[in-house]
Amino acid sequence: MTAPSPDDRDAVLDLADVRRTFGTHVALDGVHLRVRAGESLGLLGPNGAGKTTLLSLVTGLRRPDTGTVRLFGGSPRDPSTRAALGVTPQATSLPQALRVREVVALVAGHYPDPVPTPDLLDRFGLTRVADAQCGGLSGGQQRRLLVALALVGRPRLVVLDEPTTGLDLDARDVLWRELAGYHARGGTLLVTSHYLPDIETLTERLAVLVEGRLVADGPIGEIRGLARIARVRLRSDASEALLHDLPGVVEVVAADGPGARGTARSWEIRTRDGDATVRELASRGIPFADLDVRPAALEDAVRHLTGDPR
Ligand SMILES: Nc1ncnc2c1ncn2[C@@H]1O[C@H](COP(=O)(O)OP(=O)(O)OP(=O)(O)O)[C@@H](O)[C@H]1O
Structure with missing residues (x-):
């Protein structure tokens, strides 16, 4: 067995020649993508390009038909591997009758060194609604809570699918500020977005998916130069x-x-x-x-x- 190269050891996420189909439809084909510790990668592409499918392989919700997906060197299907992964839960999975601070504390309880609940609520502008039931939150408050939950366990990698869709400017600013802070502290980010100025400020690297294939992958300046x-x-x-x-x-x-x-x-x-x-x-x-x-x-x-x- 050959020793892993420094690149391999640094890889938080590694997709090699990944193909995923739905019936006869090829959603991803020949995708190679490596994300190293501390990187911030924006995944862009038109509707139906395969972004959500790619994230579902990274988070272990789906398997590739062929090719491999390695997360922290292990399988994303393995729950112990996913412990260091931050993802936003589905909005529908928020217990509607629980208060905001109770939900955060509940999720925090699963991690060895969680961000203290009051800190997290403060950072996401949720202190005012800490005692509100989740069912009573506005759409924007709910989305902020979901992203806060992705960060509560101090994950090594955070994966977010279109996190700002439908958010007003204030909520968007709060979210990007917190994600930028997480990244500045050494966290690794994989974010999809249709709002390109967001990607420009938050991510240094851009991967572009079109019809299931990566058509570009590189520093943002380089991608711009490509065009x-x-x-x-x-x-x-x-x-x-x-x-x-x-x-x-x-x-x-x-x-x-x-x-x-x-x-x-x-x-x-x-x-x-x-x-x-x-x-x-x-x-x-x-x-x-x-x-x-x-x-x-x-x-x-x-x-x-x-x-x-x-
Ligand atoms: N469960 C499924 N069953 C059948 N086809 C699917 C399924 N999930 C995704 N697809 C198809 O795979 C392709 C990629 O979908 P995906 O949701 O990954 O794209 P996307 O880039 O996230 O798009 P959007 O920006 O619109 O969210 C699309 O053509 C979609 O219709």
């Missing part, structure tokens, strides 16, 4: 067709309403080569003003990678 899309904004009386004809341009959108003939309009141009686009604009003597060139927002990069034409 190589820049946004050029300017005002010009040039026609849409003329702007479209510039080198590198993939899309031209009028950023204001229809302008009167001959008046300058605001345009947003998506281009694979911002420099070449602007150089050509200038060399053709096309008048323009208010030029603003920026790298693609992460949304654009991922849309480009996932083939979403929006």
Whole structure:
């Protein structure tokens, strides 16, 4: 038997050539993914890409058809392996008649060194509702409680599926602040989200799933570079067709309403080569003003990678 490499020893999670089908539908295929201790990985992909299926393999709810999933070096199906895993329970599994502080204490009782209940409630902004019954919580309060429960046992890895969907901005901020704190203290995170700015602030690495396959995996900056899309904004009386004809341009959108003939309009141009686009604009003597060139927002990069034409 060969000795494990340092990489293997560091791996908190290791998926090797994983395939999972549902009947004839292939939900995951040929997925290799390794998450090391202290990493924060964002898993992105369009609806139906296989994100939830992947998380269900990591949390031991399902098995792969072929390939292997190792969690902390063991099987995620083994309850003792899952003891160091933080997951949010299903909202429906919250005992409706128990008070918030009772539920936290109940879950904390399963761990050797839990976060003290008052601390956890305070950090998640739940102190005010500590004596409320779970059944009476608002949707946002309930979601905050569920994520708090994922952190109560000081897990080595926290896995969250779309944790901020449906949350208001305050609740979202509380949640991201707590997850960022957990990560800053050395915790490992695997988070799926459709809200890309969240991923940008919370995760350093991005894996993109499309139709069950990982199409990209790397540092966020690198993924953005993969898409190589820049946004050029300017005002010009040039026609849409003329702007479209510039080198590198993939899309031209009028950023204001229809302008009167001959008046300058605001345009947003998506281009694979911002420099070449602007150089050509200038060399053709096309008048323009208010030029603003920026790298693609992460949304654009991922849309480009996932083939979403929006
Ligand atoms: N229990 C199941 N039975 C049959 N098909 C399933 C089952 N679970 C998932 N699928 C299918 O597998 C594919 C991947 O689904 P999954 O829920 O993992 O995607 P997702 O990326 O999480 O999507 P979303 O962003 O919409 O939550 C989808 O086509 C889905 O319809």
